[in-house]
Amino acid sequence: MAEVIVVTSGKGGVGKTTSSAALGTGLALKGYRTVVVDFDVGLRNLDLIMGCERRVVYDLVNVVKEEALLHQALIKDKRLENLFVLPASQTRDKDALDLAGVEKVIEELKTSFDYIICDSPAGIEKGAMMALYFADRAIVVTNPEVSSVRDSDRILGILASKSKRAEEKREPIREHLLVTRYSATRVERGDMLSLEDIEDLLAIPLLGVIPESQAVLRASNSGIPVTFDQESDAGQAYLDAIDRFLGHKVPMRFITTKKKGLLQRLFKSKAEETS
Amino acid sequence: MSLIDLLFRKNKPSSASTAKERLQIIISHERTRQSQPDLINQMQAEILSVIAKYLDIPSDKIQDQVKVDVERRGEHSVLELNITLPDSCT
Numbered sequence: 231m232a233e234v235i236v237v238t239s240g241k242g243g244v245g246k247t248t249s250s251a252a253l254g255t256g257l258a259l260k261g262y263r264t265v266v267v268d269f270d271v272g273l274r275n276l277d278l279i280m281g282c283e284r285r286v287v288y289d290l291v292n293v294v295k296e297e298a299l300l301h302q303a304l305i306k307d308k309r310l311e312n313l314f315v316l317p318a319s320q321t322r323d324k325d326a327l328d329l330a331g332v333e334k335v336i337e338e339l340k341t342s343f344d345y346i347i348c349d350s351p352a353g354i355e356k357g358a359m360m361a362l363y364f365a366d367r368a369i370v371v372t373n374p375e376v377s378s379v380r381d382s383d384r385i386l387g388i389l390a391s392k393s394k395r396a397e398e399k400r401e402p403i404r405e406h407l408l409v410t411r412y413s414a415t416r417v418e419r420g421d422m423l424s425l426e427d428i429e430d431l432l433a434i435p436l437l438g439v440i441p442e443s444q445a446v447l448r449a450s451n452s453g454i455p456v457t458f459d460q461e462s463d464a465g466q467a468y469l470d471a472i473d474r475f476l477g478h479k480v481p482m483r484f485i486t487t488k489k490k491g492l493l494q495r496l497f498k499s500k501a502e503e504t505s
Numbered sequence: 506m507s508l509i510d511l512l513f514r515k516n517k518p519s520s521a522s523t524a525k526e527r528l529q530i531i532i533s534h535e536r537t538r539q540s541q542p543d544l545i546n547q548m549q550a551e552i553l554s555v556i557a558k559y560l561d562i563p564s565d566k567i568q569d570q571v572k573v574d575v576e577r578r579g580e581h582s583v584l585e586l587n588i589t590l591p592d593s594c595t
Contacts, residue, residue: 376524383532387539420519427525431532 232340235347236365236403238389240381242352244373245410248446248456249468250349251279253369255455256472258313262344265304268318269361270351271326277317280307281453291319294331300338309458314343327360336364354388363394367404369437369475373411374423379431382407386432406437408471413442414487425485438471440464441484537582549573552586562591 237250247270254266268276271291277283282305288298293316300316307313316339319326339346350361362368368389372382389403390396396403409428416422429436440446445462449455457472459465463484473480553567562570570589575582 376528379528380531380535383535387536391539417521420521423521423524423528427521431525431528 232343233345233366234336234340234364235345235367235369236350236362237347237369237371238350238358238362238385239371239378240352240354240358240385241373241378244371244378245440245446246352246371247276247279247349248450249369249371249408249410249440250276250347251455252449252457252465252468253472253475254280254313254345254347255307255310255457256468257345257347257475258307258310259457259469260472260476261312263312263342264345264347265314265316265339265343266347266349267316267339268349269327269357270349271318271357272320272322272324273351274318274320276315276349277305278453279450280315280455282307282315282317283453286317289317289319290335291321291326293335294327300335309454324356327357329360329363332360333364354384359388359392362389362403363392365389365393365403366395367406369406369408370432370434371408371410372428372432374409374413374417374425374428376423379423379428382432386434405434406475407432407434408437408440410440411442412439412485414485418487425482436482437474438467439482439485440467440471545573545575556588560591 235253237246237253239246247268250266254264257264266276266280267290268274269290270276274286274289277286285305288303290303292298293300293303303316305315305317307315316335336346348361348365351357362385370382370385372378386405389405393403395401407429409425412425413422417424425436425439441463443456443462443464445456445459445464449459449464456462456464457468460469467484470480470483549571552573553571556562556571557564557567570591572585572587574585574587576585
């Protein structure tokens with residue numbers, strides 16, 4: 231049975247697209263046929279993060295408006311044969327998408343994919359509503375920072391009241407918390423909200439913690455989702471999150487700092503001071 | 506944390522705990538506000554029907570003459586009810 235997953239956050243710049251690409255890649259690596267759909271009409275970026283920007287011919291809006299067939303718009307990943315991208319269009323027309331049209335596309339995707347990941351735009355406008363409306367599960371991406379936590383809470387309220395599942399009074403969307411850009415050093419210093427704080431505030435089950443990592447920018451620079459960089463902390467953290475998403479018990483990693491020797495403690499390293 | 510920091514550690518709350526406290530307050534406030542619209546609308550409708558039973562206010566004007574609001578003042582929520590009686594009643 232195909233599942234529709236929305237990756238959402240309310241606030242912009244917290245890592246929705248990075249996470250959509252990384253999680254989509256992770257599910258495909260596990261052998262599931264996966265498509266990542268960019269709902270950010272007007273500001274598409276998933277294609278860049280996934281490294282297929284030069285192969286975009288048709289997009290989601292073309293398919294919704296029946297100007298192209300679904301298989302013409304789907305872009306197959308160069309590295310994984312069971313991973314696909316459905317890009318957003320660059321049109322500035324705000325009403326390019328409508329619920330009925332999006333539903334038709336999602337129903338068609340459900341016939342040939344295991345997981346349909348909807349990469350939501352920021353905000354709580356129409357695009358974000360479309361991305362979450364048909365979801366079975368939601369991954370709420372949150373930074374350990376006040377505005378992101380508050381916006382995530384708003385989004386949780388919307389998931390519980392404005393989604394198709396809510397309107398039809400069916401079983402609610404399964405919510406998962408994904409904390410990104412986490413810095414254990416800063417948490418221990420008392421400068422950053424801790425994991426426990428965020429879990430307390432939002433009260434939804436934790437799917438994973440992605441540490442602040444140089445690997446993320448490197449991955450987006452080269453258009454290779456960070457999950458492929460399995461040496462990196464962020465890549466491993468996303469793979470752990472995927473395992474938990476699939477129902478496996480995996481302990482959280484990268485949430486404490488390494489214990490340092492006396493000399494290191496006496497002389498703070500330069501890297502730490504700037505972090 | 507360096508040795509100097511450890512020796513002269515200030516005893517003030519960390520910025521993270523301030524952030525958590527602020528979020529706890531604003532999030533619980535916003536959650537109650539989100540769940541209220543229905544309650545307020547229902548209450549307004551019922552109050553309107555009671556008023557219509559006793560006062561002769563044209564149904565198209567009743568919305569303007571009866572106002573129900575909930576406002577938060579510090580620790581308390583205040584329910585405000587404003588009824589403008591038609592001239593015929595006074």
